[in-house]
Structure formats: structure tokens, C-alpha cells
Amino acid sequence: MKSKAARKLIPYFYTTPAMVVMFILVIYPIFFSIYISFTNMNMYHWKKYNLIGFDNYIRVLTSLDGEFYAVVLRTIIWTVINLVIQVSIAMGLALLLNIKELKFKGIMRTLLILPWAVPSYISALIWKGMFNHDFGIINILLSKLGLSKIPWLTSPVYGMAASIIANVWLAVPFMMIVCLGALQSIDHTYYEAADIDGATGFHKFFYITMPLIKPALVPAVILTSFVTFKQFDIIYLMTNGLGGKTDVVMTYAYNKAFTSSNYSLSSAFSVIIFFILLGLTILNMRLTKADKEV
Amino acid sequence: MEKVIYKNSYAVKTGPKRRTRKFIKLSLAYCVLAAFIVAAILPIVWIFTTSINASNTLLTTSLDIIPEKMTLNHYKNILFGPNSNFFLWLKNSIIVAGATTGLSLMLGTTAAYAFSRFRFKGRKTLLNIFLLLNAFPNILAIVAYYKIITTLNLVNTLIGLVIVYTGGQLVFTIWNLKGYFDTLPYEIEEAALIDGASVLKIFTKIVLPLSRPAIAVTAMFSFMAGWNEYIFAMTFTTNKGIFTLPVGLWSLQNAGNYAQNWPLFAAGSLIVAVPVMIVFLLLQKSLISGLTLGSTK
Known part of the structure; x- marks a missing residue:
């Protein structure tokens, strides 16, 4: 058998290649950002760029017509609206699918989660087509109903509305599956006991269902809020940010770099967002860990 | 009238009244579910209709699911048309996704094993770093990646994409496989160790064969990530010959000329999406448990 010292080296032998690659390909780019x-890296200073101190941060935080705050605020609102709609629809569907007497449950469930199975960039592009002003099915439907066509992808307000519809479509299946799994794990005897006590459906939902599915629902909601906050595909592919008017944090960072070629400014913005995400992640880790110890 | 019946019905839960109520409730449930199912599959049905519609999309305002005049020409054109690069894009996508999967598995499996089975200096720190990196969307560092790729002269190459994707997938691979290795009972390996087997032998002869399903699922995820990625791909490639499928489809849809390109996009995106959807439905269980594993604990 090998010596003790040699045995101690084994894990490093196994991990070093992956760690070297990770440091070069993941961590180095973060520090490079x-x-x-x-x-001052931008279109004119792409090859020869100099350190200019905090200028970019000052510009992001104090000038640009407060775009930073608008984009962050919009992203937060976007996240909240999406989550509220998603959770309500998902919960409703899960409750319906959980009805004992319901038939064809399997096939209905599969059809309902299909949006999840479509690659998200394809979904976003399909929705972009459906919201097309002249040829999209949505406006065709509206005009058949005698309503006027809506500029879905060119007006900031409708652009956000269209993006929210597409994102909800995309995200409901995951939340529905989480809700359904949680609902199915609830013991039936609780409801039977409640029935004997004469509880209404309303009471049963708020006093039995909700408390019992909360442990499964809360982490899923947190996970989804991060995903929604970081959403890129829908907004970028459908509206392309409309020159900052429908941008969320991710698309704003991207567009600042590759539409206006202001690489260093985009990086400053990204670094701020990175630290916000880092803070939220650590907070979440702390909170869930505290939860586990109890 | 009916409202009155409802109000009192839970007090009189017997006989036909209760049955009617159940019936109404069930029918309502079916109606709502049907409405949402329509909403869920409408975009998919619509893209399918577009892909087989023979008449000019610009002029039709019909809402028929099955178009009046059907054709498979759009499929023929996207695959074999004179301007089609579909098979080139397919080849590029397979190379990029395949290389990413191979590299991240090769590096990740061994590392994941060490993180699961050994306690060594730096382990905890590294695991915490993984958790944070998992939360970090690498688009935020896209400028840095772009600069690095440009400096290395790897713009418009598939290697450039593989480099970026491997970094992204490596953390996920290690994390996912470590989780699986943790569930394998250590006793078998202990017994082998006592019999004098080396760590390498235990890893290759016992752990890897036992982990085949987990490795397959992880590989599938990595492959899908490369297969579906378009942000880095569209930023780092400008040459049509280097496009991956997502960038190719995106360029079709982005090129204007809606009448000509939209049906092509519809056909192409279905060709790309259907295999993904099948894999998804087959892997449903592990995908769902994988996604909720960390969260439901």
C-alpha cells in the first residue's frame, strides 16, 4: 500500500485538471470583467485601453439618465409580475389536476408541460412571430374579434406585456410540477378530518394545503425568481430591449456591450449586477441553511 | 336559484344534489384545463401549421389548424434548398455540443469523485465557490470572454465556443455528479480498498459502471446546453459557415423577408425542437427531480 503522504495527494490528482480549467475558463473571465x-475599453479603444478608475461606475450610477435604476426597477417589477401570475396559474392547474375523480390526468399533464420541453430560444422566436404586428396570429385573432391591432413588439408597454405572456407560458410548467408534487404528498386524512368538521374548500386550502406545500413551494419560488431576474432569451429575442425601453438587467448588459460597443461601461454594469446576485445568493444560502438546522 | 343550492349544499351532502355538484365541479375543471392546454400547445400547433402551409403566409389570415393547401416544401427547402446550410449548422452544433459534453465529463467526473469521497484541504471552499458560480450567469462576463477569444484569434471558430461552454458546464457536471456519488454506498469501495485495489481501479471498475445512468443524464444536460446555446454563438460567430443551429435559425428569423423566411424558420425550428422535446419527455422524471433536488430538501 501507498504511504500516507501519497494517499493525501490522491484527491488533488483527481481534482487539479478540472480546477485548473475552471479557474482559467470561469474565474479568470470574472476577474477580467x-x-x-x-x-476605457470601447469601439475606439478595443486594443489599446487604459485604466481610468471608477469613471464607468460613476457613469452607470449617476448619469445615463438614471437608466441603471430604471432597468433594475423594471427587472424587479418584471420578476414580481411574472412570479405572481406563474404561481397563481400553476397552483390553480395543479389543484385541478389533483382532483381525484379526474380522468386523462397523464395526458393532460404531459400536454401542459410541453412548453417546458421546447428550447427557450425557439419559444421566444415563435412568440415573436405570433406577436408580429401584421402577420402574427394574435393580432389576426384580435381583428377577427373586431378589435384593433396592437403594436406588441414596438411599444414599450405592450412589449413588456408580450414578454410577460411568453415568459409565463414558458415557466408555468415547472411551477405546476412543483405544486403538483407537493399536493400529491399531502395525506388525505387531513382533508377527511376537515370534511367531518364541516370545513369549506376555502378553509381547507388556506389551513391545510398552503401550510403543507409551503416547504416545497418556497424554494421553487426562490429558484424561479433568480431565473426570471436573469431572464435574457424572451426580452432579447422578442423586443431586443427596444433601445433600453424594455431592457432587463441581462439584455441591458449585453446591448450596452454589443449594440453600443461600450464594453467597459457594460462590464461596470455587469459587475454591479454580479454583486447584487452574489449578495442575494449568499443571503438565500444563509436563510435556507438556517432553515435546515431548525 | 342555483346559488342558494350551493350555499346550503355542504350542509346537505347527500343524494343527487351532491352528485350534481360533483358533476358541475368536474366539468368546470375539464373546461379550465382544456383552455390552458389550448394555450400551452397553441404556439407549437401554430408553428406546425405555418411549416406545412402552402399558401403565402402574408396573405392568409385564416385560423385553420390544417391549412387548405398543404406542402412539405418548406422542410425540403430548409434541408436541401440551394441556400440551405442546415446540415452544416447541424454538424457545427453536434461538434460543439459533443466536444463540450466530452470535455466537461472527462474533467468533471474525476473531480466530482474526489469531492464526494475524499476530505482534503480546500474542499469546502471550492464547493462553496461552485455554489456561487452556479448562480453566476456567464453572460455577465461576455465582454471578457469576447476579448479573450479575440486575443486568441478564436472568433468565428468552433473551438472558441467549446471553450466558453466547457467552462459553463464543468461546474454543473461536478456538482451534479458529486450529488450522485454521495448517494452510492461507500461499503463496496471500502471492501475493494481492503482487498488492495487502488483508488483508480475502484473509480474505473466500480464507481463509473455504477454511475452510468447519472453520467448519461449529466451528459444529456451538457449536450442540450450546447445544443440550445445561442447568445455566445451569435456574438462570437459572424461567418455563416460557423453558425450553430440556434444561430442559423435566429438569422433566418432575423433576416427580414418575413414571407420567405418565416415558413423556413418554422420547419427548421420544428426539426430542431422535436428531438429535444422527445428527450425531455423521456427524461422528465430525472429532469424534474434534478431541478427540485436542491430545493425541496
Whole structure:
């Protein structure tokens, strides 16, 4: 058998290749982004760029017509609206699918989760087509109903509405599956006991169902809020940010870099968002860990 | 009238009244579910209709699911048309997704094993770093990646994409496989160790064969990630010959000329999406448990 010292080295032998690659391909670019955010890298200074201190951060936080705050606020509102609609629809569908006497449950469930199975960039592009002003099915439907066509993809308000519809379509299946799984794990005797006591459906939902599915629902909601906050595909592919008017944080960072070629400014913005996400992630880890210890 | 019946019905839960109530409730449930099912599959049905519609999409305002004049020409054109690069894009996508999967599995499996079975200095720190990196969307570092790829002269190459994707998938692979290795009972390996087997032998002869399903699912995820990625791909490639399928489809849809390109996009996106959807439905269980594993604990 090998010596003790040699055995101690084994894990490093196994992990080093992956760790080296991870440091070069993942961690180095993060630090490089931070470095770029302190330079003047842009279209004119792509090869020769210099350190300029906090200028980019000052510009992001104090000028640009408050775009930073508008985009962050919009992203938060976007996240909240999406979550409220998603959770309500998902919960409703899960409750319906959980009715004992219901037939064809399997096939209905499969059809309902189909949106989840479509690659999200394809979904976004399909929705973009459906919301097309002249040829999209949505406006065709509206005009058949005698209503006027809506500029879905060119007006900021309708652009956000269209994006929310597409995103809800995309995201409901995951939440529905989580709700359904949680509902199915509830013991039936609780409801039977409640029935004997003469509880209404309303009471049963708020005093039995909700408390019992909360442990499964809360982490899923947190996970989804992160995903929604970081959403890129829908907004970018459908509206392309409309020059900052429908941008959320991710698309804003991307467009600042690759539409206006302001690489260092985009990096400064990204670094700020990165730290916001980092803070929220650590907070979430702390809270869930505290939960586990109890 | 009916409202009155409802109000008192839970007090008189017997006989035909209760049955009628049940019936109404069930029918309502079916109606609502049917409405949402229509909403869920409408975009997919619509893209299918577009892909087989022979008449000019610009002029039809019909809402028929089955178009009056059907054709498979759009499929023929996207696959074999004179301007079609479909098979080139397919080849590029397979190369990029395949190489990403191979590299991240090769590096990730061994590392995941060490993180699961050994306690060594730096382990905890690294695991915490993984957790944070998992939350980090690498689009936020896209400028840095772009600069690195440009400096290395890898713009418009598939290698450039593989480099970026492997970084993204590596963390996921390690995390996912470590979770699986943790569930394998250590006793078998212990017995082998006592019999004098080396760690390498235990890893290759016992752990890897036992983990085949988990490795397959992880590989599938990595492959899908590369297969579906378009943000880095569209940013780092400008040459049509280097496009992956997502970028190709996106360019079709983005090129204007809605009448000509939209049916092509519809046909192409179905060709790309249907295999993904089948894999998804087959892997449903592991996908769902994988996604909720960390969260429901």
C-alpha cells in the first residue's frame, strides 16, 4: 500500500485538471470583467485601453439618465409580475389536476408541460412571430374579434406585456410540477378530518394545503425568481430591449456591450449586477441553511 | 336559484344534489384545463401549421389548424434548398455540443469523485465557490470572454465556443455528479480498498459502471446546453459557415423577408425542437427531480 503522504495527494490528482480549467475558463473571465470595468475599453479603444478608475461606475450610477435604476426597477417589477401570475396559474392547474375523480390526468399533464420541453430560444422566436404586428396570429385573432391591432413588439408597454405572456407560458410548467408534487404528498386524512368538521374548500386550502406545500413551494419560488431576474432569451429575442425601453438587467448588459460597443461601461454594469446576485445568493444560502438546522 | 343550492349544499351532502355538484365541479375543471392546454400547445400547433402551409403566409389570415393547401416544401427547402446550410449548422452544433459534453465529463467526473469521497484541504471552499458560480450567469462576463477569444484569434471558430461552454458546464457536471456519488454506498469501495485495489481501479471498475445512468443524464444536460446555446454563438460567430443551429435559425428569423423566411424558420425550428422535446419527455422524471433536488430538501 501507498504511504500516507501519497494517499493525501490522491484527491488533488483527481481534482487539479478540472480546477485548473475552471479557474482559467470561469474565474479568470470574472476577474477580467472586473478589470475591464475600470478601463476605457470601447469601439475606439478595443486594443489599446487604459485604466481610468471608477469613471464607468460613476457613469452607470449617476448619469445615463438614471437608466441603471430604471432597468433594475423594471427587472424587479418584471420578476414580481411574472412570479405572481406563474404561481397563481400553476397552483390553480395543479389543484385541478389533483382532483381525484379526474380522468386523462397523464395526458393532460404531459400536454401542459410541453412548453417546458421546447428550447427557450425557439419559444421566444415563435412568440415573436405570433406577436408580429401584421402577420402574427394574435393580432389576426384580435381583428377577427373586431378589435384593433396592437403594436406588441414596438411599444414599450405592450412589449413588456408580450414578454410577460411568453415568459409565463414558458415557466408555468415547472411551477405546476412543483405544486403538483407537493399536493400529491399531502395525506388525505387531513382533508377527511376537515370534511367531518364541516370545513369549506376555502378553509381547507388556506389551513391545510398552503401550510403543507409551503416547504416545497418556497424554494421553487426562490429558484424561479433568480431565473426570471436573469431572464435574457424572451426580452432579447422578442423586443431586443427596444433601445433600453424594455431592457432587463441581462439584455441591458449585453446591448450596452454589443449594440453600443461600450464594453467597459457594460462590464461596470455587469459587475454591479454580479454583486447584487452574489449578495442575494449568499443571503438565500444563509436563510435556507438556517432553515435546515431548525 | 342555483346559488342558494350551493350555499346550503355542504350542509346537505347527500343524494343527487351532491352528485350534481360533483358533476358541475368536474366539468368546470375539464373546461379550465382544456383552455390552458389550448394555450400551452397553441404556439407549437401554430408553428406546425405555418411549416406545412402552402399558401403565402402574408396573405392568409385564416385560423385553420390544417391549412387548405398543404406542402412539405418548406422542410425540403430548409434541408436541401440551394441556400440551405442546415446540415452544416447541424454538424457545427453536434461538434460543439459533443466536444463540450466530452470535455466537461472527462474533467468533471474525476473531480466530482474526489469531492464526494475524499476530505482534503480546500474542499469546502471550492464547493462553496461552485455554489456561487452556479448562480453566476456567464453572460455577465461576455465582454471578457469576447476579448479573450479575440486575443486568441478564436472568433468565428468552433473551438472558441467549446471553450466558453466547457467552462459553463464543468461546474454543473461536478456538482451534479458529486450529488450522485454521495448517494452510492461507500461499503463496496471500502471492501475493494481492503482487498488492495487502488483508488483508480475502484473509480474505473466500480464507481463509473455504477454511475452510468447519472453520467448519461449529466451528459444529456451538457449536450442540450450546447445544443440550445445561442447568445455566445451569435456574438462570437459572424461567418455563416460557423453558425450553430440556434444561430442559423435566429438569422433566418432575423433576416427580414418575413414571407420567405418565416415558413423556413418554422420547419427548421420544428426539426430542431422535436428531438429535444422527445428527450425531455423521456427524461422528465430525472429532469424534474434534478431541478427540485436542491430545493425541496
